[in-house]
Amino acid sequence: MTALLEGFGQLANVQVLLCIALGTLIGMLVGTFPGVTATMAVALASGFTLTLDPVAGLAVLLTIYVAANFGDRVPAILINTPGTPASIATTFDGYPMAKQGRAGVALTTSAFASAVGSVFGIAILMTVALPLSAIALQFGPPETFALVVFGLTMMVTVSGPHIIKGFAAGSLGLFLATVGRDPITGADRFTFGILGIADGVPFIAAIIGVFGVAEIFTSIRLRRDVTQKPIQQLGRWWPTKADLRRMPKPLAVGSGVGAVVGAVPATGGDIGGIIAWSQAKRVSRHPEEFGRGSIEGLTAADTSSNATLGPSVTTTLALGIPGDSVMAVVIGSLVIWGLTPGPTLFATRPDLVFTIAGIMLVATIAALGLSLLRLRGATKILELRPRYLWVIVLLACIVGTYAINASLVDVWVMLAFGVLGVTMRRFGFPAGPLVLGLILGELAEANLRRSLEIGGVGTILASPIAVAILLLSVVTVAVPAIRRAIAKKRTTRINTSTPEETR
Amino acid sequence: MVQHTSGTPVDNEQGNRAASLELPQQASRFLIPAVVILVGVAMLVLAAALPASNVPTRFSPSWWPAALGAVTVVLGVLLAFWPENSDDEDAVSGDIRRLLLASAIIIGGVGLWAWTSFLVGGIVIGAGLLAALGERRILVLLLFPVVVTGAIWAVFALLLRVPL
Numbered sequence: 001m002t003a004l005l006e007g008f009g010q011l012a013n014v015q016v017l018l019c020i021a022l023g024t025l026i027g028m029l030v031g032t033f034p035g036v037t038a039t040m041a042v043a044l045a046s047g048f049t050l051t052l053d054p055v056a057g058l059a060v061l062l063t064i065y066v067a068a069n070f071g072d073r074v075p076a077i078l079i080n081t082p083g084t085p086a087s088i089a090t091t092f093d094g095y096p097m098a099k100q101g102r103a104g105v106a107l108t109t110s111a112f113a114s115a116v117g118s119v120f121g122i123a124i125l126m127t128v129a130l131p132l133s134a135i136a137l138q139f140g141p142p143e144t145f146a147l148v149v150f151g152l153t154m155m156v157t158v159s160g161p162h163i164i165k166g167f168a169a170g171s172l173g174l175f176l177a178t179v180g181r182d183p184i185t186g187a188d189r190f191t192f193g194i195l196g197i198a199d200g201v202p203f204i205a206a207i208i209g210v211f212g213v214a215e216i217f218t219s220i221r222l223r224r225d226v227t228q229k230p231i232q233q234l235g236r237w238w239p240t241k242a243d244l245r246r247m248p249k250p251l252a253v254g255s256g257v258g259a260v261v262g263a264v265p266a267t268g269g270d271i272g273g274i275i276a277w278s279q280a281k282r283v284s285r286h287p288e289e290f291g292r293g294s295i296e297g298l299t300a301a302d303t304s305s306n307a308t309l310g311p312s313v314t315t316t317l318a319l320g321i322p323g324d325s326v327m328a329v330v331i332g333s334l335v336i337w338g339l340t341p342g343p344t345l346f347a348t349r350p351d352l353v354f355t356i357a358g359i360m361l362v363a364t365i366a367a368l369g370l371s372l373l374r375l376r377g378a379t380k381i382l383e384l385r386p387r388y389l390w391v392i393v394l395l396a397c398i399v400g401t402y403a404i405n406a407s408l409v410d411v412w413v414m415l416a417f418g419v420l421g422v423t424m425r426r427f428g429f430p431a432g433p434l435v436l437g438l439i440l441g442e443l444a445e446a447n448l449r450r451s452l453e454i455g456g457v458g459t460i461l462a463s464p465i466a467v468a469i470l471l472l473s474v475v476t477v478a479v480p481a482i483r484r485a486i487a488k489k490r491t492t493r494i495n496t497s498t499p500e501e502t503r
Numbered sequence: 504m505v506q507h508t509s510g511t512p513v514d515n516e517q518g519n520r521a522a523s524l525e526l527p528q529q530a531s532r533f534l535i536p537a538v539v540i541l542v543g544v545a546m547l548v549l550a551a552a553l554p555a556s557n558v559p560t561r562f563s564p565s566w567w568p569a570a571l572g573a574v575t576v577v578l579g580v581l582l583a584f585w586p587e588n589s590d591d592e593d594a595v596s597g598d599i600r601r602l603l604l605a606s607a608i609i610i611g612g613v614g615l616w617a618w619t620s621f622l623v624g625g626i627v628i629g630a631g632l633l634a635a636l637g638e639r640r641i642l643v644l645l646l647f648p649v650v651v652t653g654a655i656w657a658v659f660a661l662l663l664r665v666p667l
Contacts, residue, residue, distance in 0.1 A: 051663050164585065168539050168578045175546050175571045182564035185556045189564055190549060220605050221597035225636060387636040391629050392651055398613065398628070399621065399655050403665040408617055415609065422602070427535055445567045453561055 007354025010055050011362065019056045020359060023063025024366040030064065031071025031083040032381050033389060036215075038068035038084050039325045043211045044393065046204050046333040047400025054337040055355055061333060062313075062356060063363040065326050066118060069269060069306050070367040073110040075382055077103055078230035086269030086308075089277040089301035096293035104234040105243065109295055110302045111371035113251065117303035118364040120255040121262060121310025122357050128311075129346060129353045133318040136343035142460040144320075145447035146469035147265075148440045151321035152433060153473040155266035159430030163481055169424060170433035176201050177441020184449055196409030203438050204332050205401045209414040210431045211329070212397045214421025216390045221422065225390075230382045243295050250280045250300035257300075258307025263315055266436070268324030269305030276304030313356060317341045320443065328435055336404075532586050539579030546572030604635045621660075621667040625652035 049057035072083025077094035156166030180200030261272035280300030312323025320342030322328035550569035608631035616624025629648025
């Protein structure tokens with residue numbers, strides 16, 4: 001009870017509330033503008049929030065995280081382009097609704113569904129985070145190493161169909177994490193006398209490079225400097241009673257799916273939304289409407305993608321393994337603030353759970369309020385040429401990175417990672433595993449070496465939890481690969497048998 | 504059964520053109536695994552060059568980087584046998600010249616910032632990038648970078664007290 005009061009009490013601060021207001025505005029804008037992801041915005045914001053108090057800084061980062069998941073519905077519904085990957089499933093029914101002249105209803109429904117999902121996820125954070133971290137406190141080096149492996153394999157699996165390339169990216173990230181001091185002996189490694197990397201690769205700079213600069217560079221390379229005309233006829237705003245009667249089921253499906261998907265390391269709102277949409281279709285009385293403007297499909301997808309937020313934060317802070325790519329960035333900031341995520345964080349600062357939950361709750365209310373304001377001008381943002389935003393983002397990336405240590409070395413590191421990121425994307429290597437490897441590298445190495453020092457591989461094999469997590473990691477990689485191979489074989493068989501059959 | 508006929512000069516020309524278009528894909532099939540293997544070998548070489556630790560330990564500081572290097576080499580070999588061709592919309596060359604120009608402007612601008620101040624470097628980056636991205640209106644090219652650089656400078660230098 002004390003922790004709850006202390007946690008929420010930290011929000012009664014003008015600076016924190018101003019940060020939430022700023023974060024909401026930035027998050028909504030970021031979400032509304034396709035091509036600028038929440039990960040990119042949070043990475044960028046982490047550059048200047050490092051000069052703030054941890055609670056104020058977290059207020060900015062978490063509010064952008066939450067609000068971007070409201071703003072991204074606008075382009076998904078009005079121009080059939082997801083503002084961030086989390087609103088991919090919103091396009092399935094949101095855009096068809098808009099084409100039918102029901103854009104207003106779609107926007108309102110989406111806002112409320114997102115808010116319900118968000119609150120459900122926050123409730124999970126408040127109830128599960130402390131017990132989960134208490135369990136994780138029992139984890140020793142073998143279990144922690146296994147958890148890192150699981151986080152990395154999940155990131156590789158969800159980053160796309162290129163498993164080998166994903167592992168290669170992860171391996172490079174883990175290697176780059178070895179720059180600096182050896183975690184066991186303290187010896188210098190790969191610093192080449194450069195002071196700026198004596199404590200390791202500055203990972204906020206690396207993250208801004210990979211998620212911010214590389215994203216803009218890719219857009220420049222692919223000439224994405226075009227705008228689409230949004231649907232202008234928004235129609236009525238409020239759902240009818242008949243619409244409302246159809247919502248409880250998809251709200252429940254979306255909340256449930258989002259809670260589970262969000263808790264799995266490295267998976268986020270994009271996957272949650274798609275799974276919830278297909279599950280809601282299975283249990284719906286009108287599955288034929290899905291994909292053609294179903295209010296149930298829209299509700300399930302948006303509830304789920306926002307319900308992943310709370311569980312994702314829970315996994316990140318209680319276990320130290322990022323729940324999604326935004327959380328990977330937030331971990332970087334937390335480490336610099338001296339709040340290293342992991343089981344011990346909540347053991348020493350239980351109030352932090354409620355501070356974070358409070359920030360996310362206020363952010364949800366603020367984002368819902370902004371979403372319901374009938375700002376027709378907001379649709380004008382969609383008509384702005386991206387080139388102006390690219391220049392602003394690139395300049396902010398440069399200054400934000402410089403602001404971390406007032407060092408131009410960080411800026412050069414960021415640019416180098418930007419070039420690395422754009423090259424990787426060009427050749428189909430996912431960036432997520434690289435960043436996760438960079439962030440979790442030290443944790444992986446230190447815990448593996450400690451385990452092996454104690455009693456060799458036997459130490460890991462003697463831990464049922466570690467073995468179970470490692471087996472789960474193997475399954476998460478093997479199952480999709482086997483499924484794809486079977487599907488490919490089936491397609492080849494059908495293709496080769498077709499001429500015979502048609503003869 | 505598909506019947507193959509001898510190619511006319513036109514067919515041959517089309518075939519040659521198709522072959523020349525396929526060449527980069529063929530090259531990338533071997534190039535990507537080769538680069539991954541090279542990166543792995545570089546990791547191994549760097550790890551081998553690390554000095555031995557004074558602290559008595561079963562696993563030296565070079566053990567983990569070397570293991571990662573070996574894993575990367577294996578992954579490169581696997582890629583050579585199971586190439587993962589990308590059908591992502593990002594996995595095309597696109598306008599490389601435009602990207603190189605943008606990168607050069609940013610690098611030049613940051614270099615200029617190191618010698619002068621952020622205000623100068625920022626305005627050069629802003630104006631240069633806008634021009635490289637196709638903006639041709641002089642007023643926009645002059646005003647937009649000044650306003651954006653000024654606003655960013657005000658936020659960071661005045662509000663957040665970052666010495667720019």
